[in-house]
Amino acid sequence: MATPTGITLKELSKKEGLLTSGHRMCAGCGAPIIVKMVLLAAEGPIIAANATGCLEVSTCISDYTAWKIPWIHNAFENAAATLSGVETMYRSLKKQGKISKDIKFIAFGGDGGTYDIGLQSLSGAMERGHDMLYVCYDNGAYMNTGIQRSSATPFGADTTTCPAGSVIPGKTQNRKNLTKIMAAHNIPYAAQASPSHWMDLVKKVKKALSITGPKFMNILSPCNRGWRSRTDDAIMLSRLGVETCYWPLYEIEDGATKVTFKPKEKKPLVDFLKPQGRFKHLFAPENEWMLKKFQEIVDKEWESLLKSDSGRCDSKPSGKAPGAE
């Protein structure tokens, strides 16, 4: 799969994987796919921090760690603050001549640890300008503790703390737009990606890591337990998220927005919702208004994004295999 930028799966496959097998994420989870892609995109030594969450508890259980890089977990709310400290120590040691390597810093957090609990420490780290990339894998709820709603949970979704039933029809509020919130910190780079479009994701990580300063990436991470879907559809669902414009792929570099993928034909939102059990109740006749409202929310956000688009759409994210149509 040759591309103008020379990123091919064949070349990537020759790199050492820095997240190993033997981690205990659920079968078919999106998060390890994302971490694998992020680490494959990075060059040179990396130090990672992890907020509490599925990824943290499942990749480092007692004496077993799936990480092949220095990795630190502190608490739920402070992955960004912890990594700020590590990065500051690194700069100090470098100044003192005690370290010569060029090290990249990456923090990982789920939507609970990023949108909600870790928002203050993330905001602080971005404002102070630490040289780090924060990656949020957004699965849209507190999946690790049993599918409680977060501020990333989409409108209408059924979770254990906003259960769809006779009282409420799932979550009645819309999700917040964290990518825009992070961009509002006027950081040099903020982007949204999806594991289905691996090349777009890898390019964005490469670009982010080439920039000095605070960077943020928000990546859609399907969760078959919480989304009530099949174990084999993580990539299919993340692709549908992009094609329905529920999860647009874009980047904001130095204040300029660039939509990196515009679907040829914008699919109706129901294509993304239908395979997920957490939206099952939206297809009941009495909840038809919710489907309509949800579509309106997505349309409005997509149109506003297109309006802010600087018009340069040069990336051609991969979706299809060669010869497969």
Next chain:
Amino acid sequence: MKLKGWKDVIPGAVCTEAGSALKFKTGSWRASRPKWIEDNCIQCLFCWIYCPDMAVNVKDGKMTGFNYDYCKGCGICALECPGKKGNKAIVMEEEGK
């Protein structure tokens, strides 16, 4: 791996061996198993990039099969496999049959 008592655990719960999770074989979780049909394989490596468990073996840029010690049988590889002329190179089969 034998479980350690609290006196044997390194303070701060530090793991000193990188990638030690490899000692934990998650293959036993599997309910269905991916089968590779080499004749239909176009070596697109989508199975490799999309595998959440790093259980697709690739050698010199070519897919060579699965690592059943770790494959949890999610089936993402089979769903994403484009195959050749409509014939999948990866199909899921029930485990133990």
